[in-house]
Amino acid sequence: xxxxxxxxxxxxxxxxxxxxxxxxxxxxxxxxxxxxxxxxxxxxxxxxxxxxxxxxxxxxxxxxxxxxxxxxxxxxxxxxxxxxxxxxxxxxxxxxxxxxxxxxxxxxxxxxxxxxx
Amino acid sequence: xxxxxxxxxxxxxxxxxxxxxxxxxxxxxxxxxxxxxxxxxxxxxxxxxxxxxxxxxxxxxxxxxxxxxxxxxxxxxxxxxxxxxxxxxxxxxxxxxxxxxxxxxxxxxxxxx
Numbered sequence: 402x403x404x405x406x407x408x409x410x411x412x413x414x415x416x417x418x419x420x421x422x423x424x425x426x427x428x429x430x431x432x433x434x435x436x437x438x439x440x441x442x443x444x445x446x447x448x449x450x451x452x453x454x455x456x457x458x459x460x461x462x463x464x465x466x467x468x469x470x471x472x473x474x475x476x477x478x479x480x481x482x483x484x485x486x487x488x489x490x491x492x493x494x495x496x497x498x499x500x501x502x503x504x505x506x507x508x509x510x511x512x513x514x515x516x517x518x
Numbered sequence: 519x520x521x522x523x524x525x526x527x528x529x530x531x532x533x534x535x536x537x538x539x540x541x542x543x544x545x546x547x548x549x550x551x552x553x554x555x556x557x558x559x560x561x562x563x564x565x566x567x568x569x570x571x572x573x574x575x576x577x578x579x580x581x582x583x584x585x586x587x588x589x590x591x592x593x594x595x596x597x598x599x600x601x602x603x604x605x606x607x608x609x610x611x612x613x614x615x616x617x618x619x620x621x622x623x624x625x626x627x628x629x630x631x
Binding site: 405432434436442443444445446448449457459493495497506507508509510511512514 | 552554559560561562563564567608614615616617619621622623624
């Protein structure tokens with residue numbers, strides 16, 4: 402398994418500002434993902450954080466808006482830039498851990514609840 | 519494209535009653551299916567998963583799920599619900615373009631005393 406922590410757990414921000422969310426894992430992992438959960442919605446993948454290279458973004462998400470860093474195998478950051486109220490969501494970090502079988506398990510952090518005024 | 523449908527947005531059951539949460543998936547090959555639970559203010563916790571083999575899967579907290587290929591379903595069940603089971607439940611299938619999970623919209627479970 403993996404224990405994941407995120408900072409901050411919640412924040413209230415003003416329109417036009419940026420917030421950086423940190424994700425720390427207690428073990429080295431290869432795959433690390435960032436998801437967004439908008440109010441009343443499901444989880445949507447933003448990007449995969451790649452160690453040593455640029456993140457891989459899903460359609461609809463761009464690096465200028467959601468820059469991601471992955472300096473090592475246990476840590477990543479997601480920045481939400483130039484925020485608007487539409488960015489109010491829960492942002493979750495997830496890691497994939499090798500288990501028995503062909504499909505590995507994904508573990509999730511507690512999330513960062515962001516409110517943009 | 520792969521997708522997951524949870525038809526019930528909100529379900530209320532009485533404590534001690536049985537529970538079934540529905541999940542339908544769309545996936546071209548053999549699906550790898552998961553159920554997660556999200557309690558208020560918490561992250562997602564894995565309840566159970568199906569990769570292959572026995573179609574009835576046992577999970578934590580007394581939950582089980584049955585994979586039915588003919589119905590493209592993976593419904594979650596619990597014989598007797600406890601008040602602490604009140605939470606949001608997400609069904610997911612493995613197979614996003616980046617090896618990620620694809621989630622349903624979730625079912626919120628409320629438990630009446």
